[in-house]
Amino acid sequence: MPTATARCRGPMRRCMPPRHAAAIACCAPPAKRSSREHAVDGARLMLPAADPVSLIAALVALFGIAAVVWLMIAAGLRESPGACACLAGANAALGGSFLLHEALGLMPPLHDWWSDLLSLVAFALIRLAVPMVGERPAPWRSVGGATIAVGIVAARFTGGPATLGHKVLIFGAMASLAMLAAVDAWRLLRARGLAGRVALAMAAPLVVVGLLLLSRPVEALLAPGRSEDIDVPSAFNIAWLWASLVLALLINGWIAFLLLMKLVLEIRRLTERDPLTDALNRRALSEAVDAEHSRQMRGHGYALVLLDMDRFKQLNDTLGHAAGDAALKTLVRVLRPCLREVDRLARLGGEEFCVLLPHTGIAGAALVAERMRALLAGQDFAWEGQTWTLTASFGIAESSAADASAAEVMRRADQALYRAKAQGRNVVQAVELEPGR
């Protein structure tokens, strides 16, 4: 990210790194200082550090450490390895870019152009990493094509790294990549269900990076020559380097946080869901029912619907086990639209399911169960050229203040299901509460 400019403003500066030039400058007799230099010094005093070389060294160390950490995450955690590899590459390229810039005085063959190119590649990698974090396809072709095109134009047609045109092109391209990554991050977070403002706040650091990048050509335009080399200890350069340091930390931490959230959600899904049907599992339902039961003490009743597919063994034996699995998935897909957002559908095991209906009495539960029964029986299940009518038997029960625990409600729903099976299947049965309960 360092500014690509003609770094040498005299023969001394050409053959030594900026740090040495600064040391020699200290030994020289004090020159008369302009009012602009006093102003720069005044601004510098208000900033936490006034040494660009130390800040650049800190940035190189930060990017180096971040690159190693991302590589370790990619290799060890195996979570979004493509995104982690891109981020490792981006950090390595940014660290290399600053290192190259600082090494210029010592290694004459290196040129600032390479430093700019590395920065450009780094932002292209960040742009690619964001969709990969969300398991979306990365726009390799467009980003790769645009990066190569900008690199070629910058090398051939701008007149060299010192020109304003070169700065506008390189920093404009990097800023565009950062902004596009921000838009992508915002979309991704919205798609994951985050509120608009939260998603905006989380994508904001990338927007700030874009603005920070744009500030360099703008500053070069407004005050030509003052801060064009990043080593110059001007207030602008120091503020710019501090902002880069903070944002580098923020963005690396932010993407690591996103990956962590993804892992946590995945673990939660694995512990809560039945892997075959994606309905809740028995444990998750039990927790939900217990929570609902404790709410019932405050006057909110609930109902349970137990359902069991009819003659499922026969389906398995006739069409095969794979068809049985597909039938279980079909049942969940067909029944879900009958339920509200607050309702919970769970697979208890085998071909037995349970629905928790909060704030619902026996009459409401009977309506829902009857709708589910009719919907399921009305759909033919097709498997390898054969069709099968899927039916299920339903047992319903409502909670009562006299129930010591949710297990009592479940026991009544189970009795009702038993009756439904005994009545010839494909029916809904309820166990009414005893009078006085």
Ligand SMILES: Nc1nc2c(ncn2[C@@H]2O[C@H](COP(=O)(O)OP(=O)(O)OP(=O)(O)O)[C@@H](O)[C@H]2O)c(=O)[nH]1
């Ligand atoms: N394909 C498949 N079959 C399963 C699964 N879990 C249990 N089963 C089978 O489901 C069948 C259940 O049979 P039964 O308990 O006799 O029930 P049923 O045939 O539906 O009889 P009724 O409930 O009385 O109508 C058994 O053959 C189990 O092997 C599963 O995950 N996938």
